[in-house]
Amino acid sequence: MTQQTLEVIPTTTKKAKPDPHALGFGKYFTDHMLMIDYHTDKGWFRPRIVPYEPLTLDPAAMVFHYGQTVFEGLKAYVGDDGTVRLFRPEENMQRLNRSNDRLSIPPLDEEAVLSYLKELVTIEKDWIPTADGTSLYIRPFVISTEANLSVAPSQTYTFMVILSPVGSYYPEGMNPVSIFVEDHYTRAAPGGTGSAKTAGNYSAAYKAQDRATAHKRSQVLWLDGLEKKYIEEVGSMNVFFKIDGEIHTPAINGTILEGVTRKSVIQLLESWNMPVHERRISLEEIRAAHQIGTLEEVFGTGTAAVISPVGLLQYMDEELTINNYETGATAQKLYDTITGIQTGRIEDPFGWTVQL
Missing domain, CATH: 3.20.10.10 (D-amino Acid Aminotransferase, subunit A, domain 2)
Structure with missing residues (x-):
């Protein structure tokens, strides 16, 4: 996979932002998501940012039966200066590919994916909470999508990134x-x-x-x-x-x-x-x-x-x-x-x- 033109389809219906002081962890999701498809004949193709919505998958999609899936987790922050920052995102891209390798999933182009991810976060920057201890959680993941019950690696996959404004993971916060x-x-x-x-x-x-x-x-x-x-x-x-x-x-x-x-x-x-x-x-x-x-x-x-x-x-x-x-x-x-x-x-x- 090399750098490809990123298609952006803006949502026509924006969601209301949640209370920044009652976010919890992973309960709310932003207006858009990133998707990239894979086929053995094409490699990774059609990177796109689209409105956040439910997926349609065949009941025989292999992810449901054999669990061929991996994910990552990183965060975006807004500083007092208004600048949006990611923390060591290249490390997460490298680890994603190590997980891909272990699960027999084809590798992603780390540089290209990171550029698409940055564009998604930029589009959704108004979702990044600013209260102390809050951030925008970024969840990249890959699922196997081929409709086939053979016990073998899938021939098709979808890579996605969804975003969630979050508070502290533990209710205790920084307390033990x-x-x-x-x-x-x-x-x-x-x-x-x-x-x-x-x-x-x-x-x-x-x-x-x-x-x-x-x-x-x-x-x-x-x-x-x-x-x-x-x-x-x-x-x-x-x-x-x-x-x-x-x-x-x-x-x-x-x-x-x-x-x-x-x-x-x-x-x-x-x-x-x-x-x-x-x-x-x-x-x-x-x-x-x-x-x-x-x-x-x-x-x-x-x-x-x-x-x-x-x-x-x-x-x-x-x-x-x-x-x-x-x-x-x-x-x-x-x-x-x-x-x-x-x-x-x-x-x-x-x-x-x-x-x-």
Whole structure:
């Protein structure tokens, strides 16, 4: 796929904007969406921005039966200067293609897709909320559309981007959340699809999330699929531990998602001369650090929440309270710095933001 002429079909009926102080996450959608089709005979073709509307798919479309689909998530922000900014969107395009490869979906032209995405956000810039902690969530995704029940990669696909004005992912905001350590269900195993953003990874986690909810916990902390011994990631975030003044996070190993915010946090910490260790971390090590008082902070990182402090870990009947259930200084500094860069309130020394 090379750069093609982008067709724009404006909507004739614009929606009312939602209350910016009651957005929630992923409840409202803008007036337009981006679509690109694929056929094995044509490659990716006909990029277009069209009015947001329901899709018409054949009941035999392969996405319904075999789950051949991937997605991404990034955000657009409006700064105090009125400038619209994206945060490291090229990283999301690269990860989208890594997910495509794992799910046997043909790759997209990252540069072309990013240019179309920018045009969509520009058209919808009036939908970007400006209240503190809000943003425009951007959801690119690919679905397999061939009407065929053969167990094989589809011959046709549709790539789409939809936009949603959002508030905080967690109702708690930047206040600490409680996490349930999952000791029964498995999110991913070596050789599986754990490193891809594909739909089945998330629906397969619902049972574990039900267990967390039953224990009145916000999210699940996954352990490795082989031994149920090593920490992997939280349901919607990568996870970091501050132990005795140094930062530790599970290494990328093929079973966890390579987060864009995770990568940014590591770069920030290293620029602050804080030691960061990407390695295998056992749950027993975390319990031991908590027992002797060296577990200083735990926090999650992700596009949706940015930084989410963890105030409590529950493992079976054991509860580990972290930092007196208060937001730690490192988590707060990371949140303030990343959101400051995203909105243009502070300097971007890394060149992470793209201005529209």
